[in-house]
Amino acid sequence: MKKLLALAISLSFGFAAAPALAQNSQQSKMTTCNEQAKGKTGDDRRAFMKQCLSARASAKAGTQQEKMTLCNKEAAGKTGDDRRAFMSECLRKKS
Template sequence: MKQLISLTALGLALTLTLGASVHAAEDAKAPTKQQSKMATCNADEKAKTLKGDERKAFMKECLSANKQEKQQTKMKTCNADEKAKTLKGDERKAFMSECLKG
């Protein structure tokens, strides 16, 4: 009887461990934002023809272009806010700073 309980407990522990391992493996397969950006830049026809330093420069520009586009989009959204239209001077600067961070 003691062996049966021990084996059952061991089986349960192994099942839980295996389930956690499978779940962790699924999470590891999902690409990060950076990996997605890299895949997009690598898929560009220009990247396929470049080599060495030229390719490095292209990839750096391609990856940072996304950041610049996001910043420009945030700036447009913050400027369009009704509150931004009514504020002046330091109050406007503080509002824009907070808006761009969020």
């Protein structure tokens, strides 16, 4: 019974931490974009911030899910062994 209670408590803390991590990620992205936007004003700044905050594909893709999404789009039309080989190589390049 104690083990079950301990498991329930640890899981509840784990799920509570997930949104905090996502928020931290967004906050760090905002901080980075703000630093890069120094000197820009008005419409130029708004356009830059919009592009910067919505950027998904960079030289180094972020999360594994983003990498998979990008590679899946590029692998459209490939099947079987060709697709597996392509996906393997693509995911290696994106990391």
